[in-house]
Amino acid sequence: MVNQRDIKYKIQNIFSKQDVFLGGEILLNTFGFSASLRNTVLKRVFSDSTQSINLMERLSLFVEESSYFRKAYLNKSIFINIEVSHLKEQRLIDSIIKTKTILARYSIYLVIEITERVNGVSFDNAREGIRLLASYDITLAADDFTLSNSEPDYRSSLIGRGVFKYVKLDISECTPQGLLSLEGGLNGERLIIERIEEKGQFDFFKHVCSFWGGQGYYFCCGNAIDL
Numbered sequence: 207m208v209n210q211r212d213i214k215y216k217i218q219n220i221f222s223k224q225d226v227f228l229g230g231e232i233l234l235n236t237f238g239f240s241a242s243l244r245n246t247v248l249k250r251v252f253s254d255s256t257q258s259i260n261l262m263e264r265l266s267l268f269v270e271e272s273s274y275f276r277k278a279y280l281n282k283s284i285f286i287n288i289e290v291s292h293l294k295e296q297r298l299i300d301s302i303i304k305t306k307t308i309l310a311r312y313s314i315y316l317v318i319e320i321t322e323r324v325n326g327v328s329f330d331n332a333r334e335g336i337r338l339l340a341s342y343d344i345t346l347a348a349d350d351f352t353l354s355n356s357e358p359d360y361r362s363s364l365i366g367r368g369v370f371k372y373v374k375l376d377i378s379e380c381t382p383q384g385l386l387s388l389e390g391g392l393n394g395e396r397l398i399i400e401r402i403e404e405k406g407q408f409d410f411f412k413h414v415c416s417f418w419g420g421q422g423y424y425f426c427c428g429n430a431i432d433l
Contacts, residue, residue, distance in 0.1 A: 269309055401421075
């Protein structure tokens with residue numbers, strides 16, 4: 207049995223092409239967990255919105271109590287992953303809105319990352335859930351966006367429509383041809399490249415695409431955050 211307080215988090219920072227600190231993504235911190243415990247925690251996160259709601263509550267309280275964090279992330283963005291299958295739950299939407307309001311009070315900007323997993327939800331219902339969340343003026347990112355032509359990403363029809371502010375790509379997706387195709391369909395969305403692990407990768411992408419931010423072990427392995 208896993209207690210909510212046993213679930214720990216870390217924050218992995220995001221940097222611009224000019225090495226300017228832009229914000230960070232809150233991730234599960236499973237360091238020291240057995241494989242069995244890690245799988246149990248992940249299953250809980252994917253199964254329902256309880257853990258996401260708990261994370262929103264913990265983050266809100268932490269921001270209100272930590273002047274150090276508020277100063278460090280002033281005018282920065284905090285990214286949090288949400289399963290698209292959970293967007294039908296009003297309690298989760300309410301908790302996101304409340305957290306956004308609290309963070310904005312301190313000039314910290316909440317960004318909700320919509321995962322590539324649909325977990326049994328139809329693509330039409332998934333897109334409808336995304337549009338609903340966007341209608342509440344929540345800033346959204348398309349996480350782990352897929353550029354494959356053989357299996358198009360279910361969020362493709364929402365790109366360039368003002369639904370997402372950010373598109374996040376795993377570095378494995380970042381072929382010059384794929385990036386050129388994606389950039390041609392963007393309409394103000396900011397591109398973030400994930401899993402950058404070496405300086406050479408960062409330098410390469412500086413010259414082949416107009417990305418807003420880079421994320422990965424080259425910049426930051428993830429700092430524990432005591433929510």
